[in-house]
Structures are given as C-alpha cells and as structure tokens.
Amino acid sequence: MWPTQREVAAGDVVIIWQTRELIQPLLITPGKDFNSRFGHYRHSDLIGIPYGSKVTSRNGRGFIHVLRPTPELWTMALPHRTQILYLADIAFITSWLDIRCGSRVIEAGTGSGSFSHSIARTVGPRGHLYSYEFHEARAEMAREEFVRHGMQDIVTLTHHNVCKDGFTVENMADAVFLDLPAPWEAVGHAKKALRKDRLTRICCFSPCMEQVLRAVNALNEAGFTDICMYETLLRPHEVQQLPTPLSLDNVVSKLKRLEKFREEKRLRQIANSKRKREEDSDIPEPDKRARIGEPDTARDEGGSRPPLISDPHIPPKADDEVNEATVSWSRVCHEVRGHTSYLTFARLVPYPAETSSNGETEGLTTTS
Ligand code: SAM
Structure with a gap:
C-alpha cells in the first residue's frame, strides 16, 4: 500500500499539508503545476525531495509540507463523493469488530473509501477486504484509487446491490460492516457471508435511532447476540499556559533566599x-570640604579607588523559579460536537456441531 521509498517520485500520490483545515492529495505529474493561496509549485520541483519536506513556493508566498500518505491522512484529505467515516469511528469499529492482521472483512457500501483504506492496512496482505458499492460511478472511482494506492491485491470491490443481491462470498468473513441507508435489509445476507466455525461480528452504522431500532430487530431475528450500541463523540480539550501556583516548598525557599539577600x-x-x-580620615581637612557636593571622580573615571561593592535591589531568581513561571493546563470543553452515527454491534456465536439422527455430523450451525 502506497510507496515506501524515501523520496517523492513521479506518479506518487502525496499529501500536501497546507493548514490543519487544508490538506489535499496530489498525483505527482511532471509538467503540471500546483497553485494555492500558499504559493506556486511545479510538480517536478517535488520529485526527489524526501517525504516530510517543507517546500517554499516559487513566488515566495508561502510553503507546504509534502507527506507520505497514510490511511489517517487519506481520510483527512480524500475527495468526498459521499459522507465518510472519520478516525474516531474507524478506530472504534476496527477494535470492536476485532479486525486484525489476516482478517477477512466485508464492507458495504464503499462510498469514498475512507473506511476501506484503514481496513486494508489493518488486514494486510494475509487478510482481505470485500467491498460493495451499488453506485456505478462511485464504484469505478474507488476501484481506480485502490489500484493507484497499491491495494488491489487486498481489496476486492464489487459493483452490487447488497440488500437485493447479497454478498459474493459465503461462510468465510470474520466481520461485516454495514454503512448503508437500510442495513437491516442486508443483515440476513451478512449472516450467510460470516464464517460459522468461530465467533464473528457485525456492525451497523446508522445516523438516527429509528434506524438503530430496525437494525436491532433484524439482528435479533437473524440470531445475532450481545447486541449493543455506541456513539463515539470527540470531546475537545482546551490547552492554556497559566502562571504556576507556588507550592509550600517554593514559598519557603523563596523566603530563605530573600532573607539571605537582605543579610548580604x-x-x-x-x-x-x-x-x-x-578613606575620609586620610584626606586633609580642606580637601574634605571641597569634596562635599562634588562627583566621586575617582570612582566615575575608573580611578585607583576600588568601586563600592555592587548593591542590586532585586534578589536573583533561582533556576526552578524561572522554569516554573508558567504551566500548561488542559480544560475539557463541555460542548461536545460531532455526532456522526450510532454504532450497533452484534456477535454471531457458533453452535456446537449437531449430530443427525443417523449419527453423522452435519457441521456447525447457528440458530436464527
Ligand atoms: N463508509 C464509506 C466511507 O467511509 O467512505 C462511506 C459509505 S457511504 C455513507 C454509503 C454508500 O453506500 C454510498 O456510496 C451508497 O452508494 C452505498 N450504498 C447504499 N445502498 C447500497 C446497497 N444496497 N448496496 C451497495 N451499496 C449501497
């Protein structure tokens, strides 16, 4: 998946990071230019630079960072053809569906491929992702992207209506993820696709409670168990720099320093x-009078008389006082934004092999 070499090459897809809000993919094509409000760049200028480089524009109007794509960056940068899954949900689903290296996973629909990229990396070449999309143009664009990103051996994309026609595989998936308007219509097909020799999992991603209830009913009827629902919400933390409150030890050592300074x-x-x-007792009487109101020339002109010992008015600061001048505080914001969808999870538990009346094992079955 994606190039692993150190330097950018022609034909690579790179991520152009301009600001936290402006991140975009770029296919490096010699002869083409990249223009943004952060300046003007030639694609050929980017060839050969190490990934992660900061590049200044040709017209001196700014700079960009050229990054190697990862599924996380791809989710932040991809061209949206549909609503997509973001990282908090992707991470939670991956964990709760127990998707790991070597897993065989089904997803429907493919949409913009945000979820697909993360899952393809997680399952790796020893696993597989079967992705289904019924919108032909979207399916085609996703297929092209998967090839360009080197994922074609890990992902099989099928242009297919899974609610009507089901999945193309049977009795072999470890996990199914349904991001569809009517996932309950695909639950029966998902059950067929899941393997029956071990515990498997399913997740339905639905934006409203009515859809969750329909999905829960369908899962119940199909014999799935341990049905539970989650919502992932991002709670932002506000970070501030504040002056350090002094500890008792700080106060004591500060007072000791002050006392020492006063004594000195x-x-x-x-x-x-x-x-x-x-000195005054050594000077003859007339000279003493003359000196009243006169500047101390010997001292001012750097004469032979030693200067008076310096007399600063501010006690010196200790090192720890300088270091503890400010501290970073994090405050949890009470407003929680970012509802995407509800995640309904369920498990399909294999039942022990049943023995038929003639004594032969009929294989593992599930109740429905
Ligand atoms: N999870 C995707 C991502 O992270 O980019 C986004 C999926 S998008 C919200 C839902 C997709 O499901 C749409 O592209 C839609 O065309 C597709 N879809 C809807 N009903 C379908 C069906 N019955 N069979 C296959 N795909 C379907």
Whole structure:
C-alpha cells in the first residue's frame, strides 16, 4: 500500500499539508503545476525531495509540507463523493469488530473509501477486504484509487446491490460492516457471508435511532447476540499556559533566599560605610570640604579607588523559579460536537456441531 521509498517520485500520490483545515492529495505529474493561496509549485520541483519536506513556493508566498500518505491522512484529505467515516469511528469499529492482521472483512457500501483504506492496512496482505458499492460511478472511482494506492491485491470491490443481491462470498468473513441507508435489509445476507466455525461480528452504522431500532430487530431475528450500541463523540480539550501556583516548598525557599539577600546587603552596606570612613580620615581637612557636593571622580573615571561593592535591589531568581513561571493546563470543553452515527454491534456465536439422527455430523450451525 502506497510507496515506501524515501523520496517523492513521479506518479506518487502525496499529501500536501497546507493548514490543519487544508490538506489535499496530489498525483505527482511532471509538467503540471500546483497553485494555492500558499504559493506556486511545479510538480517536478517535488520529485526527489524526501517525504516530510517543507517546500517554499516559487513566488515566495508561502510553503507546504509534502507527506507520505497514510490511511489517517487519506481520510483527512480524500475527495468526498459521499459522507465518510472519520478516525474516531474507524478506530472504534476496527477494535470492536476485532479486525486484525489476516482478517477477512466485508464492507458495504464503499462510498469514498475512507473506511476501506484503514481496513486494508489493518488486514494486510494475509487478510482481505470485500467491498460493495451499488453506485456505478462511485464504484469505478474507488476501484481506480485502490489500484493507484497499491491495494488491489487486498481489496476486492464489487459493483452490487447488497440488500437485493447479497454478498459474493459465503461462510468465510470474520466481520461485516454495514454503512448503508437500510442495513437491516442486508443483515440476513451478512449472516450467510460470516464464517460459522468461530465467533464473528457485525456492525451497523446508522445516523438516527429509528434506524438503530430496525437494525436491532433484524439482528435479533437473524440470531445475532450481545447486541449493543455506541456513539463515539470527540470531546475537545482546551490547552492554556497559566502562571504556576507556588507550592509550600517554593514559598519557603523563596523566603530563605530573600532573607539571605537582605543579610548580604546589610553586610555590604556596613563594609562600604566603614571603608568610606577610613578613606575620609586620610584626606586633609580642606580637601574634605571641597569634596562635599562634588562627583566621586575617582570612582566615575575608573580611578585607583576600588568601586563600592555592587548593591542590586532585586534578589536573583533561582533556576526552578524561572522554569516554573508558567504551566500548561488542559480544560475539557463541555460542548461536545460531532455526532456522526450510532454504532450497533452484534456477535454471531457458533453452535456446537449437531449430530443427525443417523449419527453423522452435519457441521456447525447457528440458530436464527
Ligand atoms: N463508509 C464509506 C466511507 O467511509 O467512505 C462511506 C459509505 S457511504 C455513507 C454509503 C454508500 O453506500 C454510498 O456510496 C451508497 O452508494 C452505498 N450504498 C447504499 N445502498 C447500497 C446497497 N444496497 N448496496 C451497495 N451499496 C449501497
């Protein structure tokens, strides 16, 4: 899936990261240009640069980052042909359907292929994704993308109405994911496609509660068990830099430093005035008078008299005080946005092999 070499090559699909909101895919085609409000770039300028590079524009109007695609970046950048699944749902579904390296998974419909890319990476070359889409143009575009991204050996895309015609495989899938307007119409077909020699799982993705209830009824009637529903919601955290509240230890050490500083200042003052007194007693009487109100030339002109010991007014800061000046705080926002759909999960539990009246094992069956 996707190129693994270090440098960008002609024909690669790269992800152009402009801002957090502006991320787009680009097929590197020598001779073509890429223009955006962040400047002007020639595709040929990008060939040979290492993935992850920051590239400045030819007209000096900004810069872009050129990234290697991953399923996560693809979901953020892909051209939308339908509503798509986002990462929070994809991660949750992958985990709850127990999809792993080597799994055989069915999805319907393919839509824009957001879910397909993540699942193809998870199952890898030892597993397989059977993807179904009844909209012909969408199916064709998704197929082209899967080939361009090197996924053709992992994904089989079929242009098919799964509610009417069912799936093309039987008794072999580990998991089924239905992102359809009427998933309950495909539940019976999904049951046929799931393998019967081990526990398998299904998930229906439905935007409203009425559809959830219909899906739950269909799953119940088909003999699925452990039916449960989840909704994944993203709760943003607001991060702020605030001044550090002082701990008791901080306060104590700060007071000790202040006390030490005052004592040193007092001793410096005593030493300075003692030295002045000694100097004054050496100077003849007229000179002493003349010096009243005059600048201390010896000191000001860097003369032979040693300067007075410095007398700063601000106690020095300790290192820990500097480091603890601010701290990052994270506050959970109370408003939770981002309802996508409800996720209804169920399991199909294999029943022990049944023995027929003539004593022969008829194989694993499920109740319905
Ligand atoms: N999960 C996809 C993704 O992440 O990009 C988005 C799927 S989109 C919401 C639903 C897709 O199901 C549409 O492309 C639609 O054409 C397809 N569809 C609807 N009914 C179908 C059916 N009976 N058989 C196959 N595909 C169907």
